[in-house]
Amino acid sequence: MDFHYQGIRCREQTALTDTPANRKQLQIVLNRITAEIAVGTFEYARYFPNGTQVDRFNVTTCHVGQFPLFQDFVPIWLEQKSPEWRRSHSICVRSKLHRWLLPAFGQKPVDAITKADILGFRANMANGDSRKKLSPITVNHAMFLLHMILGAAAEQYGFPTPYSGIKSLKVPRRDISPFTLDEVRLILNNVRKDFRNYYTVRFFTGMRPGEIHGLKWKCVDFDRRQILVRETWTGGHMDYTKSDGSQRDIHMSGVVFQALQNQFETTGKYDYVFVTDQGTPLNGVNITKRVWYPLLRYLNLNKRVSYQTRHTAATLWLAAGENPEWIARQMGHTTTEMLFRVYSRFVPNLTRRDGSAFEKLLENHMTASQVSAA
Numbered sequence: 147m148d149f150h151y152q153g154i155r156c157r158e159q160t161a162l163t164d165t166p167a168n169r170k171q172l173q174i175v176l177n178r179i180t181a182e183i184a185v186g187t188f189e190y191a192r193y194f195p196n197g198t199q200v201d202r203f204n205v206t207t208c209h210v211g212q213f214p215l216f217q218d219f220v221p222i223w224l225e226q227k228s229p230e231w232r233r234s235h236s237i238c239v240r241s242k243l244h245r246w247l248l249p250a251f252g253q254k255p256v257d258a259i260t261k262a263d264i265l266g267f268r269a270n271m272a273n274g275d276s277r278k279k280l281s282p283i284t285v286n287h288a289m290f291l292l293h294m295i296l297g298a299a300a301e302q303y304g305f306p307t308p309y310s311g312i313k314s315l316k317v318p319r320r321d322i323s324p325f326t327l328d329e330v331r332l333i334l335n336n337v338r339k340d341f342r343n344y345y346t347v348r349f350f351t352g353m354r355p356g357e358i359h360g361l362k363w364k365c366v367d368f369d370r371r372q373i374l375v376r377e378t379w380t381g382g383h384m385d386y387t388k389s390d391g392s393q394r395d396i397h398m399s400g401v402v403f404q405a406l407q408n409q410f411e412t413t414g415k416y417d418y419v420f421v422t423d424q425g426t427p428l429n430g431v432n433i434t435k436r437v438w439y440p441l442l443r444y445l446n447l448n449k450r451v452s453y454q455t456r457h458t459a460a461t462l463w464l465a466a467g468e469n470p471e472w473i474a475r476q477m478g479h480t481t482t483e484m485l486f487r488v489y490s491r492f493v494p495n496l497t498r499r500d501g502s503a504f505e506k507l508l509e510n511h512m513t514a515s516q517v518s519a520a
Contacts (some may be wrong), residue, residue, distance in 0.1 A: 147160070147175075147176055149179060151183055151199075151203070155330040158193075162302075174226055178222055178225075192218075213257040214258055214303075216248070216252050217251075217252035218242060219295070220248065223298050223299070225238070232380075234432055244292055246288045247291060251263070256296065257299075259296065261312070264309060264312060271285045271288060282318070285315055285316055286317070289315075290314075293309045293454050320456045322488060324457040324458040324461045324492065325447075325455075325458045330458060330462075332447075333445065333447075334346055334349070337437070340435060341433075343408055343409040344409075347405055347453070348455040350372060350401055351402055352396075352455075352456045354378065354392075354456060356385075357378050357379075357392075358420065359420065359430060360378050360418065363416075363417065363419055366406055368406070370397065371394070372396065388478070391478055392478040394478050396476055413425075434451070434452050457488075457489070460473060460489050461489050463476070464490070465492070470482045
């Protein structure tokens, strides 16, 4: 690394091998050094504790470990990782950092964070009082983020990661609660007229909230009776879908086809299919509070999040006997594994587990064989 500090040319080496990836990584660090020099916050020994010029500069503010503080390494790590992420994921990561990780570890040098510190942090998150206690899923998300950051720091600065051997918390299985076809009919017959098409599409396509809120008319192919899922509306912005597998073409059933044709008469002049009075995409939280939950209360139906419309589509398809691979594609799943793991218990006739099907097979074939032999 070659740069000038206080009018002196400084040249330092790292222990990294000379590869394009490492050169790119070092360029990011060098850009940060240059920025810190420009604003007067650069500390030579913090970056190069054993550097060739470290004795020349009178540095009195370096921490004992001679490695960056956690709060100083995080921006470097974010700069390296952000190009790999969707915008919504980047926002989510930064939120978790500022809410949990930076307050807990920000003032610690990255090499001074111990396994005991990490386990204590996890215990505080998981065993807090009733207002602060977090679910195992939330704790695991924060821990995974910490694992990634400490792993990157350990690799970059050459110290053993303290995260070794720490396992994720067990997550209790959540049962889904889809609606029956009779309940779906009841909801669609009683929902506000201006939301009937919206919920019809949700119930019978299995689209995720962001996918239906970001659906544009250019992605509705009436000729082929397909909905082309290409983008998602997240955090007030259009973004790439949840994964590559989420990019899919959903078949329009008759009721969906009719609902979208009816909707086109109302919102066809806008870019988006389902819009506010101003022509902007719907706000999912607002709809849930003002339309969805009041409707369930009015109909005396158990309170359920609107995401259950997606689960409902899957269970109805399965109950109708549709091909599981076709259903997986409609849902945006790359395999049928999740389909059978999550939904099969709602379709008792889909797979028999009592051995009777095999018994019937044997009876039919053995009887036929015996008759032939006779």
